[in-house]
Amino acid sequence: GQQLNQSPQSMFIQEGEDVSMNCTSSSIFNTWLWYKQEPGEGPVLLIALYKAGELTSNGRLTAQFGITRKDSFLNISASIPSDVGIYFCAGHQGAQKLVFGQGTRLTINP
Amino acid sequence: DVKVTQSSRYLVKRTGEKVFLECVQDMDHENMFWYRQDPGLGLRLIYFSYDVKMKEKGDIPEGYSVSREKKERFSLILESASTNQTSMYLCASTRLVGRGVYGYTFGSGTRLTVV
Numbered sequence A: 001g002q003q004l005n006q007s008p009q010s011m012f013i014q015e016g017e018d019v020s021m022n023c024t025s026s027s028i029f030n031t032w033l034w035y036k037q038e039p040g041e042g043p044v045l046l047i048a049l050y051k052a053g054e055l056t057s058n059g060r061l062t063a064q065f066g067i068t069r070k071d072s073f074l075n076i077s078a079s080i081p082s083d084v085g086i087y088f089c090a091g092h093q094g095a096q097k098l099v100f101g102q103g104t105r106l107t108i109n110p
Numbered sequence B: 001d002v003k004v005t006q007s008s009r010y011l012v013k014r015t016g017e018k019v020f021l022e023c024v025q026d027m028d029h030e031n032m033f034w035y036r037q038d039p040g041l042g043l044r045l046i047y048f049s050y051d052v053k054m055k056e057k058g059d060i061p062e063g064y065s066v067s068r069e070k071k072e073r074f075s076l077i078l079e080s081a082s083t084n085q086t087s088m089y090l091c092a093s094t095r096l097v098g099r100g101v102y103g104y105t106f107g108s109g110t111r112l113t114v115v
Helices: none
Strands: A005-007 A010-014 A019-024 A032-037 A044-049 A055-058 A061-065 A071-076 A085-092 A098-100 A104-109 B004-006 B010-013 B019-021 B023-025 B032-038 B042-049 B064-070 B073-078 B087-098 B101-106 B110-114
Touching (some): A019 A085, A032 A061, A032 A071, A044 A055, A044 A061, A044 A071, A071 A085, B019 B110, B023 B032, B032 B073, B042 B064, B042 B073
Parallel strands (some): A010 A104
Antiparallel strands (some): A005 A019, A019 A071, A032 A085, A061 A071, A085 A098, A085 A104, B019 B073, B032 B042, B064 B073, B087 B101, B087 B110
């Protein structure tokens, strides 16, 4: 089945730094979603994007739906220790089915 | 808020055992999904169900089956557990997040180890 290519696979940063990650696909998606998974828990929805070119923020998080509809970006500004976790992008393929990226594992050094 | 509950957080089973993973959601949603999560591979869809007694194969259904006898409950069955099925298993139910788009609400996961 199709998967999304997410990069980087892991990041090690200092507290206070900004973070950028992205997700690409060979196919067009109509919506993009970003999830965060904390240790020992299931993924939780952070941001949903509905239209090409759309830029949406949720606190320190900002995500963009690429113009080509084949990519999306997530930025986290001024990282804090509770940002640690695995971030997943997901593309909506209709019939309520989502395709997920491989995840970006974020580690923060205090 | 939708709650998706997976019956076990951790399971250890022996090779060849039949294993049942249970998932219950409390919001009367039609659609439920089972994924497995492995490092570097992300979430891969095993099976999903759009309604009671309906099921469809996902991307990696081999070695698994499912049961949806009641709307709120979606069970994943490992007919004969093998060590390569050691993984984190995530159940999800869909909810409307806006503009006709459905996002998933996930359970906390079941970490299965097959020895």
